[in-house]
Amino acid sequence: GAGVSQTPSNKVTEKGKYVELRCDPISGHTALYWYRQSLGQGPEFLIYFQGTGAADDSGLPNDRFFAVRPEGSVSTLKIQRTERGDSAVYLCASSPTGANYGYTFGSGTRLTVV
Amino acid sequence: SQQGEEDPQALSIQEGENATMNCSYKTSINNLQWYRQNSGRGLVHLILIRSNEREKHSGRLRVTLDTSKKSSSLLITASRAADTASYFCATDVPYNTDKLIFGTGTRLQVFP
Numbered sequence: 001g002a003g004v005s006q007t008p009s010n011k012v013t014e015k016g017k018y019v020e021l022r023c024d025p026i027s028g029h030t031a032l033y034w035y036r037q038s039l040g041q042g043p044e045f046l047i048y049f050q051g052t053g054a055a056d057d058s059g060l061p062n063d064r065f066f067a068v069r070p071e072g073s074v075s076t077l078k079i080q081r082t083e084r085g086d087s088a089v090y091l092c093a094s095s096p097t098g099a100n101y102g103y104t105f106g107s108g109t110r111l112t113v114v
Numbered sequence: 115s116q117q118g119e120e121d122p123q124a125l126s127i128q129e130g131e132n133a134t135m136n137c138s139y140k141t142s143i144n145n146l147q148w149y150r151q152n153s154g155r156g157l158v159h160l161i162l163i164r165s166n167e168r169e170k171h172s173g174r175l176r177v178t179l180d181t182s183k184k185s186s187s188l189l190i191t192a193s194r195a196a197d198t199a200s201y202f203c204a205t206d207v208p209y210n211t212d213k214l215i216f217g218t219g220t221r222l223q224v225f226p
Contacts, residue, residue, distance in 0.1 A: 033213060099214050
Protein backbone atom coordinates (compact mmCIF):
# COMPACT_ATOMS: atom_id res chain seq x y z
CA GLY A 1 0.00 0.00 0.00
CA ALA A 2 0.87 3.65 -0.20
CA GLY A 3 1.26 4.04 3.54
CA VAL A 4 1.07 2.18 6.82
CA SER A 5 -2.50 1.30 7.70
CA GLN A 6 -3.68 0.62 11.23
CA THR A 7 -7.07 -0.70 12.21
CA PRO A 8 -9.17 0.05 14.09
CA SER A 9 -8.42 3.74 14.55
CA ASN A 10 -10.22 3.69 17.89
CA LYS A 11 -11.05 0.82 20.21
CA VAL A 12 -12.95 0.96 23.47
CA THR A 13 -12.96 -2.23 25.48
CA GLU A 14 -13.89 -3.34 28.95
CA LYS A 15 -11.29 -4.24 31.52
CA GLY A 16 -10.37 -7.91 31.26
CA LYS A 17 -11.25 -8.28 27.58
CA TYR A 18 -8.96 -9.38 24.76
CA VAL A 19 -8.10 -7.02 21.89
CA GLU A 20 -6.26 -7.28 18.59
CA LEU A 21 -4.72 -4.34 16.80
CA ARG A 22 -3.75 -4.68 13.16
CA CYS A 23 -0.94 -3.08 11.16
CA ASP A 24 -0.52 -3.27 7.39
CA PRO A 25 2.95 -1.92 6.51
CA ILE A 26 4.27 -0.52 3.27
CA SER A 27 4.71 -3.31 0.75
CA GLY A 28 8.29 -4.56 0.68
CA HIS A 29 9.30 -3.09 4.04
CA THR A 30 10.97 -5.87 5.98
CA ALA A 31 11.18 -4.02 9.30
CA LEU A 32 8.01 -3.44 11.34
CA TYR A 33 7.80 -1.78 14.73
CA TRP A 34 5.15 -1.37 17.42
CA TYR A 35 5.27 1.56 19.81
CA ARG A 36 2.94 2.74 22.56
CA GLN A 37 2.41 6.40 23.36
CA SER A 38 0.77 7.85 26.43
CA LEU A 39 -0.50 11.41 26.59
CA GLY A 40 2.34 13.92 26.66
CA GLN A 41 5.04 11.30 26.24
CA GLY A 42 7.23 10.11 23.41
CA PRO A 43 6.61 6.77 21.67
CA GLU A 44 7.77 3.84 23.77
CA PHE A 45 9.24 0.85 21.95
CA LEU A 46 7.35 -2.44 22.26
CA ILE A 47 8.54 -4.92 19.63
CA TYR A 48 10.44 -5.07 16.33
CA PHE A 49 10.02 -7.58 13.51
CA GLN A 50 12.52 -8.27 10.77
CA GLY A 51 10.57 -10.32 8.27
CA THR A 52 8.46 -12.88 10.10
CA GLY A 53 10.52 -13.09 13.25
CA ALA A 54 10.47 -10.89 16.33
CA ALA A 55 14.02 -9.54 16.41
CA ASP A 56 13.49 -7.66 19.66
CA ASP A 57 10.50 -7.95 21.99
CA SER A 58 12.22 -6.39 24.98
CA GLY A 59 9.69 -3.55 25.16
CA LEU A 60 6.62 -5.69 25.73
CA PRO A 61 5.54 -4.78 29.26
CA ASN A 62 4.41 -8.26 30.35
CA ASP A 63 3.15 -11.58 29.05
CA ARG A 64 -0.33 -10.18 28.37
CA PHE A 65 1.14 -8.57 25.27
CA PHE A 66 2.01 -10.60 22.19
CA ALA A 67 2.56 -9.77 18.52
CA VAL A 68 2.82 -11.82 15.34
CA ARG A 69 3.76 -11.27 11.73
CA PRO A 70 3.22 -14.69 10.18
CA GLU A 71 3.84 -13.87 6.52
CA GLY A 72 6.26 -11.00 6.91
CA SER A 73 3.75 -8.31 6.04
CA VAL A 74 0.65 -7.68 8.22
CA SER A 75 1.24 -7.71 11.96
CA THR A 76 -1.21 -8.10 14.83
CA LEU A 77 -0.60 -6.88 18.37
CA LYS A 78 -2.63 -8.89 20.86
CA ILE A 79 -3.42 -7.82 24.40
CA GLN A 80 -5.02 -10.26 26.82
CA ARG A 81 -6.92 -9.38 30.01
CA THR A 82 -6.73 -5.68 29.29
CA GLU A 83 -6.16 -3.25 32.14
CA ARG A 84 -6.98 0.45 32.39
CA GLY A 85 -3.24 1.17 32.32
CA ASP A 86 -3.08 -0.28 28.80
CA SER A 87 -5.01 2.75 27.52
CA ALA A 88 -2.77 4.57 25.04
CA VAL A 89 -2.21 5.17 21.35
CA TYR A 90 -0.56 2.15 19.75
CA LEU A 91 1.61 3.12 16.80
CA CYS A 92 2.95 0.89 14.07
CA ALA A 93 5.82 1.86 11.77
CA SER A 94 7.67 0.20 8.94
CA SER A 95 11.04 0.76 7.31
CA PRO A 96 12.80 -0.73 4.26
CA THR A 97 15.43 -2.43 6.38
CA GLY A 98 15.66 -0.95 9.85
CA ALA A 99 16.74 2.02 11.94
CA ASN A 100 19.22 3.31 9.35
CA TYR A 101 16.22 4.58 7.37
CA GLY A 102 13.38 6.83 8.40
CA TYR A 103 10.27 5.12 9.66
CA THR A 104 6.84 5.52 8.10
CA PHE A 105 4.22 5.54 10.81
CA GLY A 106 0.56 4.66 10.67
CA SER A 107 -2.06 6.91 12.25
CA GLY A 108 -2.26 4.71 15.32
CA THR A 109 -4.98 2.93 17.25
CA ARG A 110 -6.32 4.75 20.28
CA LEU A 111 -7.12 2.05 22.84
CA THR A 112 -9.32 2.95 25.78
CA VAL A 113 -9.92 0.39 28.50
CA VAL A 114 -12.92 1.22 30.68
CA SER B 115 13.01 3.97 28.63
CA GLN B 116 13.70 7.20 26.78
CA GLN B 117 17.11 7.68 25.17
CA GLY B 118 16.70 11.32 24.30
CA GLU B 119 15.37 14.39 26.01
CA GLU B 120 14.17 17.42 24.12
CA ASP B 121 14.50 20.94 25.38
CA PRO B 122 12.40 23.00 25.79
CA GLN B 123 9.34 20.90 26.61
CA ALA B 124 7.14 23.61 25.12
CA LEU B 125 7.80 26.59 22.86
CA SER B 126 5.47 29.37 21.71
CA ILE B 127 6.45 31.80 18.96
CA GLN B 128 4.91 34.12 16.37
CA GLU B 129 4.72 33.30 12.67
CA GLY B 130 7.89 34.32 10.90
CA GLU B 131 10.14 33.71 13.88
CA ASN B 132 12.66 30.89 14.05
CA ALA B 133 12.14 27.92 16.36
CA THR B 134 15.04 25.98 17.86
CA MET B 135 14.64 22.67 19.65
CA ASN B 136 17.41 20.69 21.28
CA CYS B 137 17.86 16.99 21.91
CA SER B 138 20.34 15.26 24.19
CA TYR B 139 20.97 11.53 24.20
CA LYS B 140 22.94 9.12 26.32
CA THR B 141 24.77 6.50 24.25
CA SER B 142 26.77 6.44 21.02
CA ILE B 143 24.67 6.40 17.87
CA ASN B 144 24.83 5.64 14.16
CA ASN B 145 22.15 8.17 13.28
CA LEU B 146 19.68 10.61 14.80
CA GLN B 147 16.29 11.37 13.33
CA TRP B 148 13.66 14.07 13.86
CA TYR B 149 9.93 13.48 13.60
CA ARG B 150 6.84 15.69 13.75
CA GLN B 151 3.52 14.67 15.25
CA ASN B 152 0.21 16.45 14.83
CA SER B 153 -2.70 15.86 17.18
CA GLY B 154 -1.12 12.92 19.00
CA ARG B 155 -1.42 10.47 16.11
CA GLY B 156 1.07 9.27 13.46
CA LEU B 157 4.57 10.67 13.34
CA VAL B 158 6.11 12.04 10.16
CA HIS B 159 9.80 11.59 9.43
CA LEU B 160 11.53 14.93 8.85
CA ILE B 161 15.25 14.35 8.56
CA LEU B 162 17.99 11.82 9.34
CA ILE B 163 21.55 12.82 10.21
CA ARG B 164 24.33 10.26 10.48
CA SER B 165 26.99 10.27 13.17
CA ASN B 166 29.68 11.39 10.71
CA GLU B 167 27.62 14.42 9.63
CA ARG B 168 27.57 17.74 11.49
CA GLU B 169 24.79 19.61 9.71
CA LYS B 170 21.95 18.84 7.33
CA HIS B 171 19.31 20.96 5.61
CA SER B 172 15.87 20.19 4.25
CA GLY B 173 13.80 23.15 3.09
CA ARG B 174 13.23 25.37 6.15
CA LEU B 175 14.74 22.77 8.47
CA ARG B 176 18.34 22.73 9.67
CA VAL B 177 19.65 19.97 11.89
CA THR B 178 22.99 19.95 13.64
CA LEU B 179 24.69 17.08 15.45
CA ASP B 180 27.47 17.25 18.02
CA THR B 181 28.48 13.70 18.90
CA SER B 182 31.06 14.91 21.44
CA LYS B 183 28.26 16.54 23.44
CA LYS B 184 25.69 13.89 22.50
CA SER B 185 23.29 16.58 21.36
CA SER B 186 21.37 17.73 18.31
CA SER B 187 19.32 20.76 17.43
CA LEU B 188 16.45 21.31 15.01
CA LEU B 189 15.96 24.80 13.63
CA ILE B 190 12.78 25.74 11.80
CA THR B 191 13.22 29.05 10.00
CA ALA B 192 10.42 31.49 9.15
CA SER B 193 7.87 29.42 11.06
CA ARG B 194 4.24 29.11 9.99
CA ALA B 195 1.08 28.31 11.92
CA ALA B 196 1.09 24.93 10.15
CA ASP B 197 4.37 24.08 11.93
CA THR B 198 2.42 23.79 15.17
CA ALA B 199 3.06 20.22 16.33
CA SER B 200 5.15 18.10 18.66
CA TYR B 201 8.70 17.37 17.55
CA PHE B 202 10.65 14.29 18.62
CA CYS B 203 14.22 13.22 18.20
CA ALA B 204 15.01 9.52 17.92
CA THR B 205 18.28 7.64 17.99
CA ASP B 206 19.27 4.14 17.06
CA VAL B 207 21.01 1.97 19.62
CA PRO B 208 24.11 0.42 18.05
CA TYR B 209 24.87 -3.19 18.94
CA ASN B 210 21.45 -3.51 20.54
CA THR B 211 19.15 -4.50 17.64
CA ASP B 212 17.84 -2.23 14.98
CA LYS B 213 15.31 0.05 16.61
CA LEU B 214 14.81 3.73 17.34
CA ILE B 215 14.38 5.16 20.82
CA PHE B 216 12.37 8.37 20.99
CA GLY B 217 12.75 11.36 23.23
CA THR B 218 10.10 13.13 25.22
CA GLY B 219 9.27 15.78 22.61
CA THR B 220 8.96 19.54 22.26
CA ARG B 221 5.48 20.97 21.79
CA LEU B 222 5.71 23.91 19.38
CA GLN B 223 2.90 26.46 19.08
CA VAL B 224 3.15 29.01 16.27
CA PHE B 225 0.69 31.90 16.54
CA PRO B 226 -0.55 33.65 13.38
